[in-house]
Amino acid sequence: MLGHENQLTLFDEDYIQNFSKTYGVKVQEKIERFGIDLTDSQARIMEGILRGFTLTDYKGNTLPLEKSDLVDDKYAFGDLPSTYKYVNKIPCLKATQA
Numbered sequence: 634m635l636g637h638e639n640q641l642t643l644f645d646e647d648y649i650q651n652f653s654k655t656y657g658v659k660v661q662e663k664i665e666r667f668g669i670d671l672t673d674s675q676a677r678i679m680e681g682i683l684r685g686f687t688l689t690d691y692k693g694n695t696l697p698l699e700k701s702d703l704v705d706d707k708y709a710f711g712d713l714p715s716t717y718k719y720v721n722k723i724p725c726l727k728a729t730q731a
Contacts, residue, residue: 689726
């Protein structure tokens with residue numbers, strides 16, 4: 634599930650700075666690869682999350698978070714990524730180990 638090494642040429646310094654500002658994350662080290670590299674347990678958890686949101690029509694099974702609460706708790710630059718532009722509340726899932 635990892636990206637091809639040739640794609641790393643796309644991650645120049647300007648791109649990394651713009652990415653940081655757009656998505657509200659701090660990139661502290663050089664990007665050496667991209668994609669997701671999951672263990673079996675992590676992959677099962679990811680599948681559970683995807684299934685949970687699919688079964689609840691992406692609404693989650695607990696009370697949603699307010700956007701303003703998410704900004705305060707998660708994003709260093711104080712701005713949410715543009716992907717949240719049309720979302721008023723952030724859906725949440727509560728999962729068990731069963």
